Amino acid sequence: xxxxxxxxxxxxxxxxxxxxxxxxxxxxxxxxxxxxxxxxxxxxxxxxxxxxxxxxxxxxxxxxxxxxxxxxxxxxxxxxxxxxxxxxxxxxxxxxxxxxxxxxxxxxxxxxxxxxxxxxxxxxxxxxxxxxxxxxxxxxxxxxxxxxxxxxxxxxxxxxxxxxxxxxxxxxxxxxxxxxxxxxxxxxxxxxxxxxxxxxxxxxxxxxxxxxxxxxxxxxxxxxxxxxxxxxxxxxxxxxxxxxxxxxxxxxxxxxxxxxxxxxxxxxxxxxxxxxxxxxxxxxxxxxxxxxxxxxxxxxxxxxxxxxxxxxxxxxxxxxxxxxxxxxxxxxxxxxxxxxxxxxxxxxxxxx
Numbered sequence: 549x550x551x552x553x554x555x556x557x558x559x560x561x562x563x564x565x566x567x568x569x570x571x572x573x574x575x576x577x578x579x580x581x582x583x584x585x586x587x588x589x590x591x592x593x594x595x596x597x598x599x600x601x602x603x604x605x606x607x608x609x610x611x612x613x614x615x616x617x618x619x620x621x622x623x624x625x626x627x628x629x630x631x632x633x634x635x636x637x638x639x640x641x642x643x644x645x646x647x648x649x650x651x652x653x654x655x656x657x658x659x660x661x662x663x664x665x666x667x668x669x670x671x672x673x674x675x676x677x678x679x680x681x682x683x684x685x686x687x688x689x690x691x692x693x694x695x696x697x698x699x700x701x702x703x704x705x706x707x708x709x710x711x712x713x714x715x716x717x718x719x720x721x722x723x724x725x726x727x728x729x730x731x732x733x734x735x736x737x738x739x740x741x742x743x744x745x746x747x748x749x750x751x752x753x754x755x756x757x758x759x760x761x762x763x764x765x766x767x768x769x770x771x772x773x774x775x776x777x778x779x780x781x782x783x784x785x786x787x788x789x790x791x792x793x794x795x796x797x798x799x800x801x802x803x804x805x806x807x808x809x810x811x812x813x814x815x816x817x818x819x820x821x822x823x824x825x826x827x828x829x830x831x832x833x834x835x836x837x838x839x840x841x842x843x844x845x846x847x848x849x850x851x852x853x854x855x856x857x858x859x860x861x862x863x864x865x866x867x868x869x870x871x872x873x874x875x876x877x878x879x880x881x882x883x884x885x886x887x888x889x890x891x892x893x894x895x896x897x898x899x900x
Contacts, residue, residue, distance in 0.1 A: 733880055
């Protein structure tokens, strides 16, 4: 079976095997060594002040950022252009006053579209999705986040389907809160949320009187990490072994090469999809580097079924406005050109 969905993604054998290591207690020097290893490497990758790895989904990680950084009495701009941006705004509404601005399906956010919203708002926080997975749209997050930061806002970016295949440097972006999930670009099984915080975010969190969570209060995670390099609650240890191997593979290839590979493979997939007669969903200049979404001319379910049954290839449908007639092919993580060619060749045969 070839898995080409945008999460959970294909997990290489060497990462899968790491989960079979002998179990250790999370209150041991061995776990402290493991956890410090992956946390400090994540900090380096992101250029963050602090990083944490929480047991839970990427959605839980995003909620953790919002409830720690945004205050109940404040306002948060939410820029959405799909179901994952909508999820961010729904989460924001629970913890703060969300000011939601939306674009149509397939459209992407850039500074030209966001500048007036930022200028005219008195919001203290801005949140958005880097890569709108449901439509394969890559928002121009760097220019928006940087501008909002210059205006004095705290900034939160959902990078769940973007990292590490899309460029990101927290200091360069002016980013205060980063999140991704283990089942996306890191190519691990689901179950870990990877977080990054800026110095300003750390100061804000530490100065708060109350944070509305027990498990997700990052002050507790900071306290325990600084004490002995451990987590305040029982973590998914086996997944952390897998994540360490994922980071080993990133280091072996080099982060810039990882990003270059994703960009080139996404361009290749788009070229072949268009050549086969399909129409891309993302508007030009906003195409994702990790997932390609396209219109299936009304037979999406049948195409997916035939790909799986006849060729052993799994792709997924789109979300939202294109749930019925959209398809997505992921090149996220360790997907190879050969795997993509198998899928694209099969797609062309079925279409004929």
